[in-house]
Amino acid sequence: MNTTTLTLPRRHPLAGRSPLDWAFAALVLLGAGYAFSRYHLSMDVYEKGILTAAVPALIALGWFWAPLRTLTVAVGAASLAAIALYARQTDGFGADLAAADQVLLLKYLLSSQSAILWMSLLFFMSTLFYWGGFLTRSGSNSMAEVVGSKLAWGGVFMALVGTMVRWYESHQIGPDIGHIPVSNLYEVFVLFSWMTALFHLYYEQRFATRSLGAYVMLVVSAAVGFLLWYTVAREAQEIQPLVPALQSWWMKIHVPANFVGYGSFALAAMVALAYLLKTAPVRSLWLGLVAMPLAIVLLILAVRLGASLDADTLKGMDGWAAKITGVAAFLAL
Known part of the structure; x- marks a missing residue:
């Protein structure tokens, strides 16, 4: 041969x-x-x-991935438009952030808080439309799932605009206050929400199926729900100077890299859940339902621990004390 x-x-x-x-x-x-x-x-x-x-x-x-080109250009254009609107009014240091309540486009669309609220609404609506298509079993060409996908793209866009504009806003408060907006639970939950949704949108296009949108967007909506609660309970939308433990250039790399992992594993978890619901025996599903409340309680405790460490416990710590506290929080999680 x-x-x-x-x-x-x-x-x-x-x-x-x-x-x-x-x-x-x-x-x-x-x-x-x-x-x-x-x-x-x-x-x-x-x-x-x-x-x-x-x-x-x-x-x-x-x-x-070609859609990222359009997303990048659109986010850049919207962010520059917001900066131009802020620059029309100045105070003793820089742009007057009071313009966020006075300029129409900033107040209702392009200020960081307005954009993040739009993100929240769009992600909630996307989840509802994905579930509408899933429950009606209309297939991959379901109009509801198509709308859900478009709304998810809109949520990612508004989240990124809110993040970019918040970064600019932090630099207008005073010297040495500006920082990348990944420093507290409010900011990282925004990061987690758009990153998880974007990962899902990539795989949705890659495998030409929207059937997992209903599951993945549940995680995103849960994160948005916590974000809104945290905003009301702790006024977390207010930009604060960095505590000493976070004043490091590593934060620009460490936190986004972490949330690449969190978003990917959240997506993987919901794919696994969909597979189990379809293939697992009934007895195993009941065992999972019994174990789930315990897991939720442990997750809530971990999140509450993180919330307390976020602004209070870390304040005034030096680098090594903050690292030891972070290890303790990780072990608790």
């Missing part, structure tokens, strides 16, 4: 790129160049390194 081995040439990553790919790359490079030229004196070496690494990463993501 004769066999023939064919060696196919490996495709170069830059081969076959469309004009839109190159236009997106040029736009990212121009934006990063402008940011560096204007703000490099206010950036330390770590922040310059993060900005430099973010450029090829964002370009690669946009090339890998």
Whole structure:
């Protein structure tokens, strides 16, 4: 028997790129160049390194998944529009944040708190539409699930706009107060919500099915529900200076990297739940229902512990004391 081995040439990553790919790359490079030229004196070496690494990463993501190009450009345009509206009114330090209650577009759409409230509404509505399509068993072309998917995209968009604008707002309060908005439970639950929804939207397109949207958006809606409760109970939407334990450039890397994992595992958990509900014996399902309340109680205790550590316990701690407390919280979880 004769066999023939064919060696196919490996495709170069830059081969076959469309004009839109190159236009997106040029736009990212121009934006990063402008940011560096204007703000490099206010950036330390770590922040310059993060900005430099973010450029090829964002370009690669946009090339890998085309919808991210549109999302990035739309979020950037909306964020710049909000900044321009804030810049019309200034105070002794920078933009007057009172404009968020006086300028129509800021008050009802583009200020950070308004955008995050829109995110909450859109994610809740997306969950309802996904479940509407799931319960009617209309298949992958269900109009309700199509609407649910579009609403999820809208929620991701508003969450990112709210995050970008909140970052800008923090820098307008006073010197050395501005920071990336991933420093407390309010901000990281926004991060978790849009990241989990975005992961789901990728796999929804990748596998051409919307059947898991009803399950995944339940987790997102639960996170949004906690976010709204936390906002009312603790006034968490107020921007606060960083406590000493969080004043590190690692926060810009550590927290987003953590929530990549949290969002991915939340998605995996709901896929597993859907599989179990479809295939598990009835007895196993009943055992799961008995065990679930205990798991929920433990989760609530862990979240409450995190909430107390978030603003109160960590205040005034030095670096090692904060690390030891964080390890204790992890073991409790």
